[in-house]
Amino acid sequence: MKKVSVIITTYNAEKTIARALHSVLRQEGMGRAFTVELIVIDDCSTDDTLEILEKFSLDIQQFYSTPANSGGPNKGRNIGLRYATGDYICFLDHDDLWLPHKIRLQLQAGEHVPIVTGSYSMTNTHTGIHTLAENLEMTRFFAPNETFLKKLSKEKMGVQNTYLGTVMIHKDLKHILFEEHFGMLDFDWTLRLFEQRASAEIAAHVATRFVDGHNLSLDVEYRKKDYYYSLMCLEGFEKRYPREVALARKRINGSRARYCYLQGNMPEARKYLRKAMPGVKETLYYITSFAGSQWVKRYFPVFG
Incomplete structure (x- = not known):
């Protein structure tokens, strides 16, 4: 049975972390078609995040806390990558959520390529406006370097969605780490991940991204x-x-x-x-x- 490591980074996430965790624990096929290794890294939260995480202690396989606030999620993501033991690895921000079919559908495409993504919707919690990205009609497979070259040149048309909350990678790519100088940016990680590699985007909405009025x-x-x-x-x-x-x-x-x-x-x-x-x-x-x-x-x- 395949194991999927899910890396969640948290910082002052008392209002949203339970929702994010529930969306992982309610994945279709979990325990039957695949197992989940839930890895949570907290970046020195000062609210009630840790108390809420304690309620999920039986579901969280690995928990780490940074020695000092790092100013962004990348340090925590790298900690998660270093300790992940799954066959595949996914990322989820503490204020986003997954749709129940996310892992199940991406594992199917993951049999053929080392990187799989999907589409997502965006909800503005300030205005209530919900925007759904257009789904593909069928899973699209990208040749090695196809996505990389478009991302490198900052092309917008016909480009694979690479929003981190939709990404699933094979364990062989866990050595590719995020930058920690700025702590929140992932452009060069995306480039290093996709260079010379094939990938796929499944024809499904797999995540919801929440943003507030302070964009x-x-x-x-x-x-x-x-x-x-x-x-x-x-x-x-x-x-x-x-x-x-x-x-x-x-x-x-x-x-x-x-x-x-x-x-x-x-x-x-x-x-x-x-x-x-x-x-x-x-x-x-x-x-x-x-x-x-x-x-x-x-x-x-x-x-x-």
């Missing part, structure tokens, strides 16, 4: 770290993939420009637009950065 993706410090970190990651691939890295740099600068535009920092927006991929949209953003930006931001999705 981390719009946070000033997060965006700054993400920008410089992404550019830094590209350096290790430039000699082997010069074309994709050149495209990525332009797209990363375009994303940075749109963020500055959205925030109303027009001098910075223009600076990054000059480094971005030239196009009609970029030209219009540049022109309206002098006048008309409020109208654009009201009627068009500038960033996201």
Whole structure:
């Protein structure tokens, strides 16, 4: 019987961790088709997270606590990877949940490729808006390097979903660890994971991601770290993939420009637009950065 290690990192998760754990424990086929090794790593929570985890002590096979708060989930994820003993490994954030068929369906595809993902929905807990990503009509298999090259070049069209909460990897890939300097970013982990490897995305919604009104993706410090970190990651691939890295740099600068535009920092927006991929949209953003930006931001999705 296959064993699946599930790595959950927690920090001040008293409001959501029980929901996340229940979604793992209610997986279809658990105990019959496969077993689950539940690994929880707490990053020095200061609320009642530990008390809630204690109630699940019979279900949690391995529990670890970081010696000091690391500022993000990556240190905990790496601890989980080092101690995972399953044939396959999955990740779940403390504020997300899985659909009951997640593991069962991904194990089927996992017989053929070492990396399996799926689609997910997003619920904004502040507005109540629920957005469902489009499912594939059938499981799609990606050739070695197919997903990697698109992720490296920051391509958006026809790209495999790689949201971490939907990812299942074979145990042979557990040596690929997350960066711990910033502690919360996973771009280079995704690149190292998919390089030269085949993968699959199943035709099913397997996870729900919860976000609140304070969207981390719009946070000033997060965006700054993400920008410089992404550019830094590209350096290790430039000699082997010069074309994709050149495209990525332009797209990363375009994303940075749109963020500055959205925030109303027009001098910075223009600076990054000059480094971005030239196009009609970029030209219009540049022109309206002098006048008309409020109208654009009201009627068009500038960033996201």
